[in-house]
Amino acid sequence: MNQLNSICVFCGSSDSVHADYLLAARQMGAELAKNNIRLIYGGGKTGLMGAVAEGVIEKGGEAIGVIIPSMNTEALAQEGLTRMEVEPTMHARKAQMHELADGFIALPGGFGTLDELFETLTWKQIGEHSKPVGLLDVRGYYQPMLRMIEHFDKEGFIFSEHLKGILHDADSTALLEAMGNHSHSEESVKRWMRQE
Numbered sequence: 540m541n542q543l544n545s546i547c548v549f550c551g552s553s554d555s556v557h558a559d560y561l562l563a564a565r566q567m568g569a570e571l572a573k574n575n576i577r578l579i580y581g582g583g584k585t586g587l588m589g590a591v592a593e594g595v596i597e598k599g600g601e602a603i604g605v606i607i608p609s610m611n612t613e614a615l616a617q618e619g620l621t622r623m624e625v626e627p628t629m630h631a632r633k634a635q636m637h638e639l640a641d642g643f644i645a646l647p648g649g650f651g652t653l654d655e656l657f658e659t660l661t662w663k664q665i666g667e668h669s670k671p672v673g674l675l676d677v678r679g680y681y682q683p684m685l686r687m688i689e690h691f692d693k694e695g696f697i698f699s700e701h702l703k704g705i706l707h708d709a710d711s712t713a714l715l716e717a718m719g720n721h722s723h724s725e726e727s728v729k730r731w732m733r734q735e
Contacts, residue, residue, distance in 0.1 A: 541641065541642065541670075541671055541718060541719050541720075541721060542641060543574075543576055543641045543642050543671075543715070543718060543719055544575075544576065544577060544641055545576060545577035545578070545579050545603075545639055545640050545641050545642075546571060546576050546577070546578065546579065546640060546641065546642045546643065546644055546715075546718075547579040547580065547636045547637065547639065547640035547642070547643045547644070548567065548578060548579070548580045548591050548643075548644050548645075548646060549580075549581075549643065549644070549645045549646070549648060549651075549652045549655040549656055549659075550564060550580070550586070550587035550588055550591060550645065550646035550647065550648045550652055551586050551587045551588070551646070551647055551648030551649055551651075551652055552581075552583045552585045552586040552587070552588045552589075552615075552648075552651075553585070553586045553649070554585055554586050556586065556587070556647070557678065559677060559678055560587055560646070560647050560677055560678070560680075561586070561587060561590045562590075563646065563647075563675060563677040563709075563711070564587035564588075564590035564591040564594065564646050565590040565591065565593060565594035565597075566594060566711055567591050567594060567644070567646060567675060567711045568590070568591040568592060568593065568594020568595040568596075568597075568598070568600070568602075569594040569595070569597065569598045570594075570711040570712055570715060571591075571594075571595055571600055571715075572594070572595045572597075572598035572599060572600025572601075573598060573600075574715060575600070576600075576715070577600070577601040577602070577603060577621075578591065578592065578595045578600065578601065578602040578603065579603050579605065579636050579639045579640045580592065580602070580603075580604060580605070580636075581604065581605060581606060581610075581632070581636070581651075582604025582605055582606030582610070582611070582616055582617060582620070582623055582624075583604075583606070583610065583615055583616065583617060584615065584616060584617035584618070585615065587646050587647065587648065588617070589617055591646065592604070592617045592620065593617075596619050596620070601621045602617075602620045602621050603620065603621055603622055603623075603624065603639060604616070604617055604620045604622075604623040604624065605623075605624045605626060605632050605635050605636050605639070606623060606624070606625055606626070606632065607625070607626055607627070607628065607629060607632050608625060608627070611623070611625055633655060633658065636655075637659070637662070637668070640670065641670060642670045642671040642672070642673070642718050643656075643659050643670060643671070643672045643673070644672075644673045644674070644675055644714065644718075645672075645673070645674050645675070645681075646675045646677070647675075647677055647678075647680040647681075653684075656672075656674075659672055660672060660701070660704075660705065663704065663723070664697070664701055664727075664728070664731060665728065665731065665732065666725075666728040666732065669723035669725070670723075671706060671717075671718040671719075671721040671723075672704065672705060672706065673705075673706040673707060673708070673714045673717065673718050674705065674706070674707040674708075674714075675707075675708070675709070675711060675714055676707045676708060676709050677709055678709075679709075681707060685705070685707065688701075688702055688705065689702060698727050698730065698731060700724040700726075700727035701727065701731075703724075704721075704723070704724065704727075706718055706721060
């Protein structure tokens with residue numbers, strides 16, 4: 540059983556998305572607060588970023604934003620967080636989010652979300668962390684990507700354990716439960732690092 544006191548959420552900041560995505564993000568935030576899990580996220584108030592933070596805040600949970608100076612503006616930064624940390628660069632921002640989190644969940648998003656997700660998966664692959672990684676697969680958003688990762692496995696570019704280690708569910712409660720029960724494959728790390 541993983542002790543999940545805090546979860547880092549990666550997600551999109553666009554407002555021009557289907558309402559189901561925004562609703563799911565708000566529900567994810569509410570579910571984190573209900574389970575006394577602190578939200579770690581990019582500090583924004585737009586799109587899914589704002590929705591997940593609002594879901595936490597509305598239920599009285601803790602939310603920590605980690606942002607860079609150029610985004611720490613009235614138009615972009617969420618108000619009412621437990622605290623906002625300002626890091627000088629995107630690299631420092633991501634490192635701090637990783638440091639603060641016991642696990643990671645990617646909600647639907649674009650380039651930035653996938654950048655953060657794949658960096659997290661890569662670090663897990665090489666043994667930099669053993670924290671659970673999940674996808675909130677709203678409207679089947681991540682199905683094309685999961686098929687691509689299955690192709691990685693089939694073609695020999697990853698091990699099957701790497702694919703199995705990506706937890707995914709459309710329901711936030713079920714995803715959090717799976718993350719709490721997930722066990723990291725240390726053997727796959729050892730095999731991968733010997734192979735390299």
